[in-house]
Amino acid sequence: MRTRFLEVDTSKGYLLLLGLLGALLAAGLGAAWIMEHHGHHVTGMDNQIVWGLPHVFAVFLIVAASGALNVASIGSVFGKMPYKPLARLSGLLAIALLAGGLMILVLDLGRPDRLIVAMTTYNFKSIFAWNIFLYNGFFLIVAAYLWTLMDRTVSEHAGRVGLFAFVWRLILTTGTGSIFGFLIAREAYDAAIMAPLFIALSLVYGKAIFILVATGLFRGTGRELDTSLLSRLRVLLGTFIAAALLLTAAQHLTNLYAAEHLAAEMLILRDGGSITQAFWIGQILLGSLLPMWLLLNPAFRGNCGALLAACVLVILGGLATMYVTIIGGQSVPLELFPGMEISSSFFDGEVIHYAPSLPELGLGLGGGALALLVVLVGVRVLPFLPDALPSSAAADD
Amino acid sequence: MTRYVMVADLERCVGCQTCTAACKHTNATAPGVQWRRVLDMEVGEFPDVRRAFVPVGCMHCADPPCMHVCPSTATGQRADGLVTIDYDLCIGCGYCAVACPYQARYMVEQPGQAYREGRMRSETQRENPGRLGVAQKCTFCSDRIDYGEQHGLTPGVDPEATPACVNACIASALQFGDIEDPDSNVSQLLAAHKHFRMHEELGTDPGFYYLWEDR
Numbered sequence: 001m002r003t004r005f006l007e008v009d010t011s012k013g014y015l016l017l018l019g020l021l022g023a024l025l026a027a028g029l030g031a032a033w034i035m036e037h038h039g040h041h042v043t044g045m046d047n048q049i050v051w052g053l054p055h056v057f058a059v060f061l062i063v064a065a066s067g068a069l070n071v072a073s074i075g076s077v078f079g080k081m082p083y084k085p086l087a088r089l090s091g092l093l094a095i096a097l098l099a100g101g102l103m104i105l106v107l108d109l110g111r112p113d114r115l116i117v118a119m120t121t122y123n124f125k126s127i128f129a130w131n132i133f134l135y136n137g138f139f140l141i142v143a144a145y146l147w148t149l150m151d152r153t154v155s156e157h158a159g160r161v162g163l164f165a166f167v168w169r170l171i172l173t174t175g176t177g178s179i180f181g182f183l184i185a186r187e188a189y190d191a192a193i194m195a196p197l198f199i200a201l202s203l204v205y206g207k208a209i210f211i212l213v214a215t216g217l218f219r220g221t222g223r224e225l226d227t228s229l230l231s232r233l234r235v236l237l238g239t240f241i242a243a244a245l246l247l248t249a250a251q252h253l254t255n256l257y258a259a260e261h262l263a264a265e266m267l268i269l270r271d272g273g274s275i276t277q278a279f280w281i282g283q284i285l286l287g288s289l290l291p292m293w294l295l296l297n298p299a300f301r302g303n304c305g306a307l308l309a310a311c312v313l314v315i316l317g318g319l320a321t322m323y324v325t326i327i328g329g330q331s332v333p334l335e336l337f338p339g340m341e342i343s344s345s346f347f348d349g350e351v352i353h354y355a356p357s358l359p360e361l362g363l364g365l366g367g368g369a370l371a372l373l374v375v376l377v378g379v380r381v382l383p384f385l386p387d388a389l390p391s392s393a394a395a396d397d
Numbered sequence: 398m399t400r401y402v403m404v405a406d407l408e409r410c411v412g413c414q415t416c417t418a419a420c421k422h423t424n425a426t427a428p429g430v431q432w433r434r435v436l437d438m439e440v441g442e443f444p445d446v447r448r449a450f451v452p453v454g455c456m457h458c459a460d461p462p463c464m465h466v467c468p469s470t471a472t473g474q475r476a477d478g479l480v481t482i483d484y485d486l487c488i489g490c491g492y493c494a495v496a497c498p499y500q501a502r503y504m505v506e507q508p509g510q511a512y513r514e515g516r517m518r519s520e521t522q523r524e525n526p527g528r529l530g531v532a533q534k535c536t537f538c539s540d541r542i543d544y545g546e547q548h549g550l551t552p553g554v555d556p557e558a559t560p561a562c563v564n565a566c567i568a569s570a571l572q573f574g575d576i577e578d579p580d581s582n583v584s585q586l587l588a589a590h591k592h593f594r595m596h597e598e599l600g601t602d603p604g605f606y607y608l609w610e611d612r
Contacts, residue, residue: 038506109488
């Protein structure tokens with residue numbers, strides 16, 4: 001059966017959602033303006049916590065962008081034909097999530113007006129500079145991939161471009177993880193495992209967001225969706241969560257083994273207050289164990305509600321993971337003189353306490369809203385979405 | 398080749414923080430920012446416990462992590478070893494602040510104001526908008542060094558060519574000079590005394606030495 005792709009109609013619900021997301025985006029831009037006008041001192045960030053809540057949202061969205069392309073890769077690279085009709089949406093969502101993440105990142109810079117400097121003056125020793133290339137390249141490659149998927153005259157290249165996009169996104173997430181992995185100064189980072197961990201996390205977050213967005217779009221536009229197709233992603237998503245959990249365990253156990261990282265680990269695992277709670281309750285319980293139970297328990301097989309609940313939990317857990325990684329990692333006092341107790345008039349030797357502010361939350365949510373707006377506008381103006389995905393189309397797995 | 402370094406004699410430092418005050422006065426840094434700060438540490442085990450005061454700041458590393466992570470080449474290094482920041486190129490991403498093992502970098506987002514009632518005239522007059530929203534740190538008073546070199550003076554010997562914190566130190570605990578010159582004050586101090594540097598294990602080759610005698 002041939003799949004037809006159609007733009008979505010401008011229904012009342014569509015416009016309502018558009019308005020809601022537009023308002024959230026406006027709030028995010030307003031928050032960025034407040035931070036730019038008054039300076040970051042109106043936020044919870046300071047000279048110890050340089051990267052605050054906006055970075056939590058930004059890195060989460062950027063990591064998820066890479067993983068959102070996974071469904072397209074399953075079709076193009078791994079030859080699972082039933083997923084091909086969803087490849088266009090997968091590519092669009094990947095671009096949208098990256099755009100949302102980068103909006104936050106750029107607006108959270110100390111000097112966002114110098115974006116052109118960042119785009120034209122590169123230090124090729126900096127992994128951060130490499131990431132600028134990787135992000136821009138991701139936009140171009142996924143756009144080219146979408147072109148091969150949507151234009152019959154170039155569709156013969158879809159496999160090759162899809163493979164290139166698949167490799168590129170692995171490199172992209174490696175680059176994002178390496179931003180933290182290369183930080184030798186910070187006990188909580190400084191580990192090669194950050195790169196594979198981020199790859200695993202990207203597969204988890206991207207897939208969870210894709211399932212939610214696809215389900216929402218199909219149901220919202222009254223299109224038939226074979227939920228068994230999405231349900232097949234259950235086991236894959238559950239496996240990726242288990243892989244991320246394993247790498248997380250390896251990260252923390254390795255740090256616990258090394259005496260120099262013990263203080264940082266104790267802060268995150270036991271003594272960190274909100275950071276410890278975010279780790280155990282957010283990242284491990286709600287973000288990993290509970291979704292795994294919902295996804296892998298045979299009792300919930302075919303239960304769409306359980307699948308969607310697991311995806312929501314994965315997203316909340318993902319934000320908690322980024323909070324622990326970014327805020328927790330910076331909260332650990334720098335070991336200026338190992339083995340010595342240090343104090344000064346500049347908070348040296350003290351655990352840093354960070355309280356996120358409303359503008360930071362606003363900017364973070366604004367980035368998420370931009371990502372969803374791009375998807376919403378995209379499916380309205382271009383045929384990204386199949387008019388139906390009945391079970392017969394999904395029969396050939 | 399010249400490489401300027403600083404030497405702090407921990408046997409002499411009394412923790413008065415005059416260096417901190419002199420630095421703030423000279424460089425007009427904002428409240429809460431200390432390019433030169435002094436750590437208060439306890440050394441030894443009871444009953445043989447001593448307090449040690451350790452001046453810290455940018456170490457002007459030979460292999461600086463802050464420079465390697467800077468995406469826009471704003472952080473650079475001069476031929477004389479000084480690590481610099483081009484405020485016009487810095488985008489304020491904060492990566493250097495997170496990457497520095499010495500907590501030596503600061504992000505300042507608003508002009509300094511020591512008192513709630515309003516900004517003092519000196520604060521208004523010495524405001525430097527170019528330093529807002531970007532990373533900043535100790536410069537080893539590079540402007541004084543440059544001035545001195547242009548006028549035939551010797552940094553570390555002539556006060557006009559020497560960092561303000563060194564000039565201000567009441568116990569001559571801080572010294573400055575060219576470590577590549579065997580006759581310089583810093584080379585002679587390092588040759589005659591035991592010394593160490595912060596986080597030598599990281600391989601950053603810091604340009605800040607501490608004299609310390611085991612007792």
